[in-house]
Amino acid sequence: MATGLILSLALAAASLQTADTHTVEQTEIPDRKAVFATVESIDTITARARIGGTIGQLQVDEGDSVEAGDVLAVVVDDRLAPQIAAANAQANAFAAQFSQAEIDLERAEDLHERGIYPQARLDQARTQVDVVSGQLAAARRSRDVLVQQSREGDVLAPASGRVLAVPVTSGSVILPGEAVATIASDLYLLRLRLPERHARTISEGDPVEIGTAALGGEVAPTGRIRQVYPRIEDGRVVADAVVDGLGDFFVGERVRVYVTVDARDAILIPADYISTRYGVDYVRLQLSNGHDTEIVVQRGLETSQGVEILSGLSAGDVLVRP
Known part of the structure; x- marks a missing residue:
């Protein structure tokens, strides 16, 4: 009877000890890169004069919203x-x-x-x-x-959107084909420029994460790569990302985004195995003799799988919950 009780207590202690330990393993995690993206319009259209003459009426200014077919200006040819x-x-x-x-x-x-x-x-x-x-x-x-x-002196808006630039004024002399206004369509996206070494590792459909500091209004926290341009400019590959809720941003505004460019090996452990004192992170390492000791580790990024440890641990180490 006493022997059975002792055996049950030993098994319970062993089970508790197993539940409070964690074996360090090396795993593969996506390597994210932080870049600045600019808010751009999918289409930027120029409203041009169809005849030459003098601008008699200019009915729009920068920042105005227009609908397709609206009269932006009237060109008068006295001849x-x-x-x-x-x-x-x-x-x-x-x-x-x-x-x-x-x-x-x-x-x-x-x-x-x-x-x-x-x-x-x-x-x-x-x-x-x-x-x-x-x-x-x-x-x-x-x-x-x-x-x-x-x-045809009526200069019409070719599409709905917001007026970005009006390079003319009332009374200006204009020739056929000259720009009267530049209009950004209502559909906005983020334009990323990444170093050319990442050109082979990004593709359409890859997720992007928007920096929390840039969030506001109805902006979604994540998006996806819509298009990767096949041309490298100034050592950078250009890609467009679709993110919901960019309509209230300014065209050209810079936003910090995180994009997955590769995968790498890393050591991840649960956050509750780390204790922090005076700004230093510690974990309890189990020794071969069954005892444990406290060691200093360098904390990295926090992921959904755990906290990345940059130094202090190796694969196979056994940690004890503090």
């Missing part, structure tokens, strides 16, 4: 009004000639039916009606072209 007036006068002249030609044709047909007008003169009158009709149609088309050109 178009006289040209339209001349086209109208020419069209009116051809219209009068056409009316007279139709009257002459009716007379010729009436006289031809009476037998006192030759067929050749009748054919000539019909041809004259066709010629003047064509001239009238051409004059009207020329006028329509000038009217449409005057309407």
Whole structure:
């Protein structure tokens, strides 16, 4: 009876000792790199003037939100009004000639039916009606072209977004194709620039973590790599990351992010096996004779699997919970 009780107590003590110890193992963890990313728009569109002239009305400024099709500015070409007036006068002249030609044709047909007008003169009158009709149609088309050109003085927003730059002012002289405003679309992303040695280790879909100091509003704490550009610029590979909630950030704002670029071997232990006194971290190491001693370790990053130990421990060491 006494022997069984002693055996039960020994087993319980051994079980307690096993539960309060931890065998150090080497494991592979992702190697994260901290970089600064800039908030960029997926598309940056330029609104350009379709005709040359003077900017009569400028209706936007930097920071304004616009919708696709909104009028940003009106370009006025003073030469178009006289040209339209001349086209109208020419069209009116051809219209009068056409009316007279139709009257002459009716007379010729009436006289031809009476037998006192030759067929050749009748054919000539019909041809004259066709010629003047064509001239009238051409004059009207020329006028329509000038009217449409005057309407193209309206500079329209090519897409919805926010105005980043307006390099012109009211009264400025502008040529066809010149930029009136630069618009950033409503879709934002983070643009990362990593050293070229990491070009082979990052790919689309890799997760990124946003620095907690940069979080604000509805910004998500994590994102993913959307695109890796196949060109290295100034020794850096460029990648875009999609993160929800970047709409309230400024374009060009810098944000600290962490991206996984490789994997490495590390020693991880549970955080409750570390005790800190006066800024120094200690763990209790079990010796081969069954006793334990306190040693100093250097703490590294904290991960979901435990705390990384940079120095002081090796794989196979047995730790005792303090």
